[in-house]
Amino acid sequence: MPKPICYSTKAYSAGSASAKLGATTIDRREPGAMDVQIQILFCGVCHSDLHTARNEWGGTMYPAVPGHEIVGRVTKVGGSVTKFKVGDMAGVGCLVDSCRRCPSCREGLEQYCETGMVMTYNSPDPHLGGPTLGGYSQSIVVTQDFVLKIPANLELAAVAPLLCAGITTYSPLRHWKVGPGQKVGIVGLGGLGHMGVKFARAFGARVVLFTTSPGKTQDALRLGAHEVVVSKEEAQMQAQAGSFDFILDAVSANHDLNAYLNLLKRDGTLVLVGAPEKPMSIGAFPLIFRRRSFAGSLIGGLPETQEMLDFCGKNGITCDIEKIRMDQINEAYERMLKSDVKYRFVIDMATLR
């Protein structure tokens, strides 16, 4: 396959695992027949960006351009594009393509593509070779089926993190049918957790937020939690034993999952959306004696991501964000490591021009 015609766009990249991110210029393909070209206006900063920039999961291809919480304006469309026209607002999340033929893809669960999805960054780029390059850039080109429509009534910058933090929490709450009459726990009040609180509340559940930081109590209540449990307080945890229908665990740091499994009712489910590095130590008895389940969930497919965005538009839901300039990204990573962000950094891409 000949390399498509390309154009240059400014970006921020990491040149190695130990290097700070800095300004660079990258190639994007000129839009093909099915492609949408987007001028990126805002890009959220996900912890995966940092993991990838610093090669903490291994396998990072350098130079790496992170960013998969992308919103912007359509600047060009290919001749066969029907979903978008120039000037539309558009979003791109964690995926830019998939095989489209496996059972998961056919069910609209492209995030579980069985032959390997193309992630927005650090996947082999089927068009240009090398790694895909993400949203820390001025412009991106994505096939229309992997571009989302953005509700017009929401603040654009605060929509960006919905593309990852939003769908990652929305999808499991929907899949496990969280709703009225249920008691739902959200573990951790970070980028994911704060969206878990908002969605679980919007779905009509009674919401309990678990945090190690007593200082987050007021904020959790403001965001929609009915109750806050400081997870380091044994008595507070004990008081919740066996009472939850569902718990969404959004903490990637290594922590004791059994303490949360014990809070589930019979037939309750604990779902992990953060991925602790080390294997977790799980006792058989908390599972067996209440027929509890322990599961995982990965972002969401394209149809559900659109459903989530539409739900947010109807219900006025966005992320709580702190806007930064592109040149603040290295500092933002350091603050993210200290959980010093409420609750998601979003890069104003105008600052890259």
Add this chain to the structure above:
Amino acid sequence: MPKPICYSTKAYSAGSASAKLGATTIDRREPGAMDVQIQILFCGVCHSDLHTARNEWGGTMYPAVPGHEIVGRVTKVGGSVTKFKVGDMAGVGCLVDSCRRCPSCREGLEQYCETGMVMTYNSPDPHLGGPTLGGYSQSIVVTQDFVLKIPANLELAAVAPLLCAGITTYSPLRHWKVGPGQKVGIVGLGGLGHMGVKFARAFGARVVLFTTSPGKTQDALRLGAHEVVVSKEEAQMQAQAGSFDFILDAVSANHDLNAYLNLLKRDGTLVLVGAPEKPMSIGAFPLIFRRRSFAGSLIGGLPETQEMLDFCGKNGITCDIEKIRMDQINEAYERMLKSDVKYRFVIDMATLR
């Protein structure tokens, strides 16, 4: 409450964790209005019996009389008993009572009783004080609601282990809706596993048996498996990756669960019915990247146990057993520890007379 009138019956008990089991005489209450008295004809030998006799789970009250796979003939009924009459065949499993008021009891899931079920042995006996005493005895008295009807067409000795090994595998296969068109794995070909194979096959699934012993292949196929995988063979395991809808893990020895989680399809479930002593080490990625679940299941409630027995009657399903005399129990325990049993010892209680 005054102690009810009692009668004596012969039994086999352990006097301490290190003592061998030996003959003794125990008290049983005279049947009350709702009680059924059963002359025990056969009692299966479950690994839990050994754990309890030797105090391997802690908390054993001595002298301990194990045995919770009980079948026999009704010899007396209380004045209000309607379900049974003298001469009927009857069975008793792991439970002899529960609170009957909590949500789980009201749903017929007495095994998950939230205020504490009365187990057939080693629970506080609400009638006589001391521990409940199990089926290694000539006679037992149980409230009619916890006594099962036995299909007339099955070999009685081979029915006994259905009361624990049978229902423990039947219940999760039903709960997770195993049926035609599904590929189901059963891990371990012991007392539980061999029943898992029979039930999964009877429910119409494609059944794959996982074993560490290549020598069990022919037997597994005879019992109903379509295929046998020797789990120590990496290539055989790899060939099954991502292909299972459901896996029932009936191994109580510590083993690597991640190897089995990786064999599940997207949305597949691995259910543990054996309880490894040590906490299991579970990686987040096998769960997250395919939305897999890891769950536990405990025996079954009374209605489902009856359903299972009726299903076995209709489909001619029993356990594969080896009959022993009561005085062979200590030797049977040693053989059980070496997995030298196909696939359940059943004590002929006539040998205790």
